[in-house]
Amino acid sequence: MCVAHASGAPPSASTKAKSRPCPESPTPSSLRPMTRPAPPRSGSWTARPPCAAVLRSSATTQCKNLGPCTSGCAQGAKSSTDITYWPVALRAGVELRTRCRVREITVNADGMADGVWYYDEDGEEHHQRAEVVVLACNGVGTPRILLNSTSPEFPDSLANSSGLVGKNLMFHPVGFVQGLFEDRLDSHMGPQGCCMLSNEFYETDPERDFVRGYMMQIVRGGVWPWSTAMLGARSGTIPWGPGHHEAFARRFDHTANIGILCEDLPEEHNTVTLDPELVDSDGIPAPKITYTLSENSRAMLEHGVARAKEAMLAAGAIEVTGGGPARQAGWHLLGTARMGDDPETSVVNSWGRSHDVKNLFIVDGSIFVTSGGVNPTSTIQALALYIADTMKKNLANLFD
Known part of the structure; x- marks a missing residue:
């Protein structure tokens, strides 16, 4: 999926720009080794801009490449919703209720959604009425709520006439390869993920x-001193006790990583269901995850790790480590309420509206039909804008 023109990012090599792309930051020293001729072909590496805000707003400034970005952006340049959309929405009168947990969606006798039951931060139960319900709870949270929303009109679960709610869970199998370099790379500065990418494979x-x-992406190494120490201890490259400081100094700010992000394909046996026994602190059934990494994904990862190690060595790394699948992966939660035109083979239509409940919309990664071999956030953002625009255009017959 190419969402470059919707997100403000420059298009890939296979697309033509239809508008002025957003400016790119200078290539930091942590990426320069990867610009040398190396497999994948040096021409296949593309520098990507950071997740810089593209809205015309006085609250945003250009990225200064300071980082690390994971804990927030003091410059206001990061395209996170606390900077881009929430200030605008709050000024327009939107009420944001934090620390709340939705239990289920309720419906009326006509089968239309009419609100939600939720618990506030004190554990008090409330019913919020609504004319339109929009779910945006990711590929695990969304099916959890739908499966828990039973009623005389929908005795099994909500919006599930296809039987596909909670099925086709996709995670994006990931591998990592780390290269150690003689030179300092400033790898603790600037955006961490997807700094450069290659779509050669x-x-x-x-x-x-x-x-x-899969996509190969440059990920900065050693973003925080403590993460360098912990990862080094786990891999055995930075021991605790004697020799710790010397080993730490040798690695911190001297590493770069290549992440291999594979296209996880939809398989119905990978599911989110409701656990029959486990509940959360509010008594809501917990999601039960059933997932098996396919042989196709294993072969993809093996191929990607081998290519990444070749690229690191060709870029001048003096030591190369890594592999996959990374056990901590599973950040991208996709596919469990898939989009499509046929109500028998999908949960929502082409603009996110439930086939079964005409005033229920889903706007998150659960509506993906395949994961794609790329990070999904920009696509989810583009889908959110598209679905919102389509809802606005169809206000007169939104529930037809």
């Missing part, structure tokens, strides 16, 4: 033993 190649493909 993104499409299906009949000569490989897997279908579809």
